[in-house]
Amino acid sequence: MSQTVTCTILFADLRGSTSLYESLGNAEAATVVTHSVAVVARIMEGQGGRVIKTLGDGLMAMFPHPAGAVRAAEEVHDSLDRVMGSARPSRSPVMRVQIAMAHGEVIEVAGDCFGDAVNVSARLLDHAGDNETLITSQTLAVLAPDVRERFRRLERLHLRGRVEPVEVWRFESKRSGPDPMSTMFGDTAPATVPEGIRLVCEGVSRIHTVRNLPVIIGRSHEAAYCLDDSRVSRVHARIEWHSGNFQLTDLSSNGTYVRFGRQSEVVTLRRGACTLHGRGLICLGVSPNIINAPTVSFEVLRFDDTDPLPL
Numbered sequence: 211m212s213q214t215v216t217c218t219i220l221f222a223d224l225r226g227s228t229s230l231y232e233s234l235g236n237a238e239a240a241t242v243v244t245h246s247v248a249v250v251a252r253i254m255e256g257q258g259g260r261v262i263k264t265l266g267d268g269l270m271a272m273f274p275h276p277a278g279a280v281r282a283a284e285e286v287h288d289s290l291d292r293v294m295g296s297a298r299p300s301r302s303p304v305m306r307v308q309i310a311m312a313h314g315e316v317i318e319v320a321g322d323c324f325g326d327a328v329n330v331s332a333r334l335l336d337h338a339g340d341n342e343t344l345i346t347s348q349t350l351a352v353l354a355p356d357v358r359e360r361f362r363r364l365e366r367l368h369l370r371g372r373v374e375p376v377e378v379w380r381f382e383s384k385r386s387g388p389d390p391m392s393t394m395f396g397d398t399a400p401a402t403v404p405e406g407i408r409l410v411c412e413g414v415s416r417i418h419t420v421r422n423l424p425v426i427i428g429r430s431h432e433a434a435y436c437l438d439d440s441r442v443s444r445v446h447a448r449i450e451w452h453s454g455n456f457q458l459t460d461l462s463s464n465g466t467y468v469r470f471g472r473q474s475e476v477v478t479l480r481r482g483a484c485t486l487h488g489r490g491l492i493c494l495g496v497s498p499n500i501i502n503a504p505t506v507s508f509e510v511l512r513f514d515d516t517d518p519l520p521l
Contacts, residue, residue: 212318213318214317215315215316216314216316217274217275217323217327218273218274218278218312218313218352219270219271219272219273219313220272220279220283220309220310221265221271221309221335222250222254222268223265223309224246224267225308225481230242230305249290250268250269250289250290250307253286253289254269254282257273257278257279257282258273258275259272259273259282260273270323270328270332272316273311275352276352277353279311280343280345280353283309287309287341290305308341308342308481309342309343310332310334310345311334311343311344311345311349312327312328312330312349313345313352314326314330314348315327316328329371329372330346333371334367334378336369336370339481339483340482340483342380343380343381344380344381347376347377350379360381361381362380362382363377363379364450366432368432406419407508407510408508408509408511409425409507410506410507411435411505420451425449426447427446427506428445428446428462428494429446430444430445433446437504439504442462442494442495442504443461443464443495445461446494447459447460447466449486455487456485456486456487456508457486458483458485460482460483465480466479466493467496467497468492468493469490469493470488470489471488471489487510488509488510489507489510490507491506491507491508493505
């Protein structure tokens with residue numbers, strides 16, 4: 211027997227398990243992954259949710275209200291850090307979690323759920339970076355004002371299988387200390403706060419301030435920087451202002467590659483993020499060592515050292 215209910219659907223996915231299996235071996239890695247998924251499930255239920263099903267390295271849960279889902283998402287991020295810190299060797303890969311949720315009507319049939327909120331949440335998960343929680347505007351609207359203040363608007367995203375773009379918001383955690391997503395590569399960031407970032411793509415140069423972010427790079431014609439190349443995903447990468455820095459997040463299928471200054475080292479991002487500093491090159495889908503790689507160059511600026519250009 212089926213019934214229609216209004217609820218919040220949450221999808222959570224653990225990333226990094228493949229490297230974990232390579233590092234720890236099948237038995238130990240399976241124990242870590244199974245334990246981590248179980249921890250996530252207990253958190254969902256502890257915040258009033260119901261786990262509908264587990265999906266390999268993740269799960270789908272249903273909440274009567276998004277407030278419980280948001281509390282669960284924050285607790286998952288904190289708890290997984292503790293689990294990985296105690297369960298894995300110090301040099302083994304780190305597992306991260308992606309979470310997405312959507313609020314709306316669903317149909318319950320034989321313990322499973324179907325409907326637009328399920329489809330939107332599942333597809334929104336594809337756009338979440340490591341340790342990110344993304345929600346839709348419909349979900350945000352149901353939350354209390356003090357909880358809504360903890361979300362930051364990203365952009366309208368085209369989700370697979372949907373004609374109209376969806377407005378997306380990201381949850382900002384209260385966790386203190388450096389954001390584990392924001393990994394610094396190369397030299398330490400300067401003490402002065404950067405004020406702008408110059409991006410150059412196919413001969414077009416623009417300077418973005420905090421007010422002009424985030425920007426999307428991809429193959430979609432709606433991206434701020436559109437690169438018509440089969441190696442580039444429709445929504446490939448996002449540059450935004452986060453924790454006092456310009457941060458690049460990979461959202462693609464083929465990865466994003468970053469080379470800072472004249473360094474030979476190439477930073478590889480696969481649904482991860484890094485802080486941009488100084489000058490460098492962002493390559494989409496392939497390494498910068500590949501001829502004719504689709505690229506965007508960047509330069510982090512202070513406006514007392516340069517004249518900002520109009521957008």
